[in-house]
Amino acid sequence: MVGGGLVGLTTALVLRHHGVEVTLVEKRATTSPQPKARRFHVRSLEIFRGLGLAEVVREAARxxxxxxxxxxxxxxxxxxxxxxxxxxxxxxxxxxxxxxxCLVAQDVMEPVLRQAAEDAGARVRFQTELTSFAQDADGVSAELHDHRTGEDTALRAAFVVAADGARSPVRSALGIDRSGRGAIGxxxxxxxxxxxxxxxxxxxxxxxxxxxxxxxxxxxxxxxxxxxxxxxxxxxxxxxxxxxxxxxxxxxxxxxxxxxxxxxxAEMLVADRYSDGRVHLAGDAAHVMPPFAALGANTGIADAHNLGWKLAAVLSGAAAPALLDSYDAERRAAGWFTADQSSRRTWDATTAPDPTLADPFVLAAGAFQYPAGAFAGDLDDVEPVTEFAPAGRIATRIPHRWLDTDLSTLDIAGPGWALAVADDPQRWAADGIPAHRLDADFLAPGEGLLIRPDDVIAWRGTDPTTPATVREKLLAG
Missing domain, CATH: 3.30.9.10 (D-Amino Acid Oxidase, subunit A, domain 2)
Structure with missing residues (x-):
């Protein structure tokens, strides 16, 4: 893991949540001394909730x-x-x-995430710079320089996640170009x-x-x-x-x-590809955008959530490496969407809203429908953008509904898969996928949703024997 900012630390936390060994290196001596991003949307808080950190974040935001x-x-x-x-x-x-x-300044938030990552077992090494890397069929060989001791060391890793900022040296070393509007204003x-x-x-x-x-x-x-x-x-x-x-x-x-x-x-630039072999970009390394409502930081946190479970599945042998192709297919489209939205917006209390812009709830909840990726079924039922109308569509975040006093539909998946069914759960539970009864306006009697570890709906249908087969096909890439 390269980069010890919001996205790098969140990625380390997501990977540890899935049981993956993580070494994070950051060339700076400390976390950010600048406030920078301050707004964390509901989707980011849902991700922190799944990591058991929502209350810790709220305390930091008091x-x-x-x-x-x-x-x-x-x-x-x-x-x-x-x-x-x-x-x-x-x-x-x-x-x-x-x-x-919630609102919490980045210079307050990052130390909280760093401590949480260390408590979760991640090896966090500040004042340590990635100076070079080379990948082969089996992994990535990295050369590190410790600025405290002056020592150079080698590290072998299965994958590298680069969350090393808008000027990402890793992205530059890979020769990945960026596209977009460029400078804005x-x-x-x-x-x-x-x-x-x-x-x-x-x-x-x-x-x-x-x-x-x-x-x-x-x-x-x-x-x-x-x-x-x-x-x-x-x-x-x-x-x-x-x-x-x-x-x-x-x-x-x-x-x-x-x-x-x-x-x-202010700039709007998105990497032309998020992955290169065993190296993956996240956060500002993958996308930069004007700072409308901190969309850049929140999009990066969602990058981490999407990539983390996929890396974990490949490393455990549960999934084929081809599953990781869906990271680029899904998150590059999402990155372009949010970068475009933020670049088209300016806050002005006297100007009427542009009716073609996404509904603010769509942005806050990450209610973006992936056009391609790790899901099964067609996308004839399109998720709207200009209104917030989630309906359990394939390739979208499952809508929030309370299943119990403290149990939301967004709590039932992660780190594993789950089913939400408008039916008897005992008819559906199979092959280690727990099923939960969901009586919701968007589900017809007898319907079920297969939910990925990142709360995205991978399949929708009425056949209880299908979800396990769909999951295995998706994991096979």
């Missing part, structure tokens, strides 16, 4: 637990809190997940600063506040809701940031201290 709103104003002192987004249409609100989304600047603004925002707490002061228009992001903030704007890097920030805030903020000023450029 500082921003009530900061779901957006806000806008001439200055922060004058800003008003906006109402929460609500889905259009009539009827009762849809409970889309057993988990709620003008260059931006993130100013990370400390100031006690708790009295200013009390009663108007927010995730993101759009400020319209002509001296410094931009958006202010809460990192902990009190002391830590990131201001996102354009223009030159070398400016009198303390004076400009105080102007945009509209308050004296005598304790304001700028911690870093980072220039960046």
């Amino acid at each position: 500082d921003l637990a009530e900061h779901d709103h957006m806000a806008t104003g001439h200055t922060l002192a004058e800003a008003r809190q906006l109402p929460l987004w609500q889905p259009s249409g009539s009827g009762d609100p849809v409970e889309i997940s057993p988990e709620l989304p 003008d260059p931006s600047v993130n100013v990370y600063f400390h100031a006690d603004l708790s009295d200013v925002v009390r009663g108007r707490e927010f995730n993101l506040c759009k400020l319209e002061h002509p001296a410094l228009p931009g958006a202010l992001a809460s990192v902990d809701g009190r002391y830590r903030w990131v201001f996102m704007t354009g223009g030159e890097v070398e400016r009198d940031w303390p004076a400009l920030l105080r102007t945009a805030l509209g308050v004296p903020a005598p304790d304001l201290e700028v911690r870093s000023v980072l220039p960046w450029q």
